[in-house]
Amino acid sequence: MRLARAIGHIAVAAVVCAFITACESVVMNERDPDEASPAEVVDERSRIADEINPDLIRYVEPDGWGLAQVQCLDDAGFPGAHASSDGGVSYPEMPAEQASAFSSAQDLCTRQYPVDPRFRAPFTQSQLTALHAYYEEVLVPCLEREGHLIGNVPSLQPFVENYFTSGWSPYSFVAVTDDGVWMQLQETCPQWPGDLFNPTSTD
Structure with missing residues (x-):
């Protein structure tokens, strides 16, 4: 079953935060958020999210995200995922008894190998x-x-x-x-x- 096959068209450029619930209450360096540029908002929220992410191993570029996820899942005992050239991933069908463990492994791999914050800011x-x-x-x-x-x-x-x-x-x-x-x-x-x-x- 394909759970995801590409990092979305706009997502790479405009991801605000991988941990959005932790970011919503953040004040931008005591500055009025309305005065911050979109890029500043993304950079600040991404930095804060990464600081509270103890699982972070390294950042990856968008076109390498899929390969990082595939390798991470393979290391976790879930082979069979495939990366595409745009950084997306196709996932294999999981037996029902492994679905929960596979979902947990996906979540962990996403936290361990997030897209570099410089790719999350809105395009110039x-x-x-x-x-x-x-x-x-x-x-x-x-x-x-x-x-x-x-x-x-x-x-x-x-x-x-x-x-x-x-x-x-x-x-x-x-x-x-x-x-x-x-x-x-x-x-x-x-x-x-x-x-x-x-x-x-x-x-």
């Missing part, structure tokens, strides 16, 4: 501009060559303005239910440009 203007160009010039043509009808990418201004509320993604137009087909499509047409998170891509 330059990153969104680069992402828009990648969608328009690379990803949409690639998906359409593979037989998926995507249509036109929104113009840059509305793409940027609406990204964090109703973000547009070519993959939202892809209807694939088979894990093998999905993972092959991710290999052929990656969701992200390879240099999106490089320092040169940020403001």
Whole structure:
């Protein structure tokens, strides 16, 4: 059974906190939260969450998260998970008597190998501009060559303005239910440009 097969389109860019209940009551360095930028909010909440996470082993980049989870689960005695090129994971069907232990192992692995906080902050203007160009010039043509009808990418201004509320993604137009087909499509047409998170891509 596929429990998760990709880190979501917006999730990598806008994850606020892996331990949201612990973060909701945090005051941002005694500063009015309304005055903090989105990136500052994410960075601060991520830092606090990690400080209260005694299970943390190391941070991973988004495209390496799946591999880290697969290896962690294998070490915990649950082989059979598979990582995709975009950092997602396909999980095997678990017998009912192992479901609870498997769920606990998943939770622990997620805490041990979280995505690096620098990837959790909202995209900058330059990153969104680069992402828009990648969608328009690379990803949409690639998906359409593979037989998926995507249509036109929104113009840059509305793409940027609406990204964090109703973000547009070519993959939202892809209807694939088979894990093998999905993972092959991710290999052929990656969701992200390879240099999106490089320092040169940020403001």
